[in-house]
Amino acid sequence: xxxxxxxxxxxxxxxxxxxxxxxxxxxxxxxxxxxxxxxxxxxxxxxxxxxxxxxx
Amino acid sequence: xxxxxxxxxxxxxxxxxxxxxxxxxxxxxxxxxxxxxxxxxxxxxxxxxxxxxxxxxxxxxxxxxxxxxxxxxxxxxxxxxxxxxxxxxxxxxxxxxxxxxxxxxxxxxxxxxxxxxxxxxxxxxxxxxxxxxxxxxxxxxxxxxxxxxxxxxxxxxxxxxxxxxxxxxxxxxxxxxxxxxxxxxxxxxxxxxxxxxxxxxxxxxxxxxxxxxxxxxxxxxxxxxxxxxxxxxxxxxxxxxxxxxxxxxxxxxxxxxxxxxxxxxxxxxxxxxxxxxxxxxxxxxxxxxxxxxxxxxxxxxxxxxxxxxxxxxxxxxxxxxxxxxxxxxxxxxxxxxxxxxxxxxxxxxxxxxxxxxxxxxxxxxxxxxxxxxxxxxxxxxxxxxxxxxxx
Numbered sequence: 427x428x429x430x431x432x433x434x435x436x437x438x439x440x441x442x443x444x445x446x447x448x449x450x451x452x453x454x455x456x457x458x459x460x461x462x463x464x465x466x467x468x469x470x471x472x473x474x475x476x477x478x479x480x481x482x
Numbered sequence: 483x484x485x486x487x488x489x490x491x492x493x494x495x496x497x498x499x500x501x502x503x504x505x506x507x508x509x510x511x512x513x514x515x516x517x518x519x520x521x522x523x524x525x526x527x528x529x530x531x532x533x534x535x536x537x538x539x540x541x542x543x544x545x546x547x548x549x550x551x552x553x554x555x556x557x558x559x560x561x562x563x564x565x566x567x568x569x570x571x572x573x574x575x576x577x578x579x580x581x582x583x584x585x586x587x588x589x590x591x592x593x594x595x596x597x598x599x600x601x602x603x604x605x606x607x608x609x610x611x612x613x614x615x616x617x618x619x620x621x622x623x624x625x626x627x628x629x630x631x632x633x634x635x636x637x638x639x640x641x642x643x644x645x646x647x648x649x650x651x652x653x654x655x656x657x658x659x660x661x662x663x664x665x666x667x668x669x670x671x672x673x674x675x676x677x678x679x680x681x682x683x684x685x686x687x688x689x690x691x692x693x694x695x696x697x698x699x700x701x702x703x704x705x706x707x708x709x710x711x712x713x714x715x716x717x718x719x720x721x722x723x724x725x726x727x728x729x730x731x732x733x734x735x736x737x738x739x740x741x742x743x744x745x746x747x748x749x750x751x752x753x754x755x756x757x758x759x760x761x762x763x764x765x766x767x768x769x770x771x772x773x774x775x776x777x778x779x780x781x782x783x784x785x786x787x788x789x790x791x792x793x794x795x796x797x798x799x800x801x802x803x804x805x806x807x808x809x810x811x812x813x814x815x816x817x818x819x820x821x822x823x824x825x826x827x828x829x830x831x832x833x834x835x836x837x838x839x840x841x842x843x844x845x846x847x848x849x850x851x852x853x854x855x856x857x858x859x860x861x862x863x864x865x866x867x868x869x870x871x872x873x
Contacts, residue, residue: 440739476713
């Protein structure tokens, strides 16, 4: 599953812009991951601060 | 709630659209999902002075610094200076976006637009597939806003277009992943914007240092998404700080994604117009987007007025927006995209050769285009691929 390290996240929304399935939503300082997430990992490579990770 | 136009997002694009439409008498509601407009910034804040001043009266409250020109550094350290005018002629402002964005939203409010903060769009209201408003969440409560026209100004993370059937998802190669520190350092040059090139510094992008007055500067970098990786921009920025501003004190940190996709295929749908980053109206080579966003916002506001009055809010009825923003900026964006596609392939040796070739040229009064023309003349072999753009 996709995990968000909320101590790292700078809530910039770059991940939301690249998500192919619209599974991410930035709500002010809170990144929401919806169940539609396919764990493709694109967002993890884009994240400028390294807050996202797909964990088995 | 009912109105003529809902604007989703209160950045420069949204506020200019809301202001333009409201000033002409439309009933406008502008939503901003954050509780504070303009914060946190996701921007280096540099902007061309002349074009900005054509759209809005400059206010010292949101101008952090005025710069004389730009310096560009090759990977080997060779430096060239651009647009260094004679005394008194300046090329740009570095803004205080937190204040600027609010000022634009307040301008929209002053002419009658309703501004709802902490209000997030959740989706489009649709009947027979045609949007008739926005469903939103306001302070945790559901809110429906009915309007025949929706302007999506919701930035790099735009959903409005995708809800309306326009695929605005960015491919990794078409987004630049950015990190920026606001730093205090006695070595900062308060009068020049600086750009540092190099595949080790910022692969497929560049590092910037834009002064914000009184020995403060935005020091940041953008890395092409396809060349980046988890946390790479912040790591590279820390390395750059060590080598270039070892004593710099970081007083703020921000991150961001900047669309660099080139011209979007379509920025309209039935009842929907996209403006600014939501429509990828950024310059792919510089990453600059404020001025295009504001221009597109004004155009969208003007077209909204006409479309509401003649009652044709279909994609065809909104064609004027599509035509006008394309006339205004699409050619430039497309050209910059080609430059970007070429630039990201250059090795550090190529970059050294290009910048080194300008060392003995007087480029002080040239714009980017003029400089490229000279570059082509001096490096025809390296730049052969770009010959159709230079003539």
